[in-house]
């Protein structure tokens with residue numbers, strides 16, 4: 672079955688231009704297209720694994736790159752949309768929500784500073800926040816490119832794309848910090864609160 676690119680109802684973002692969003696959505700659609708193309712090719716290669724051994728191994732290596740690019744961008748854009756029952760747009764974190772309280776316990780008021788430091792790490796990738804329902808704690812990390820360094824099985828709570836393509840149009844190659852600030856200015860925290868609630872109760 673082929674994957675279909677999702678459409679997003681995005682509000683106008685403050686500090687992330689429509690041009691940048693449109694280019695970024697185009698890249699997202701490219702991941703969906705490439706994942707579908709690789710999957711199709713692998714079915715062909717499976718018919719003669721010996722003759723296709725080298726091509727097959729290369730595509731298998733690329734497969735999670737395309738898949739994770741597809742799924743992470745869906746998580747990323749949904750974070751600006753808000754929940755279906757709400758008006759879209761930025762929404763502050765509710766300190767009295769379960770997520771707000773869990774942050775206070777685990778990060779002692781330093782979550783944002785910590786997560787921004789992860790997002791500022793050098794190299795293309797994603798700053799990620801997961802929640803471990805077994806260990807009952809957050810795991811924050813950095814996924815190199817988009818398929819490396821994930822915490823397997825843990826649900827994603829927050830995903831921040833820090834590839835250059837996310838900010839170079841608006842802020843230039845050295846503008847990652849300004850883009851990270853813009854991301855948080857536009858973030859709808861009710862989406863993140865909902866993800867946490869689902870993960871914590873799973």
Ligand SMILES: [Fe+2]
Nearest residue numbers: 832834836837
């Ligand atoms: Fe991206």
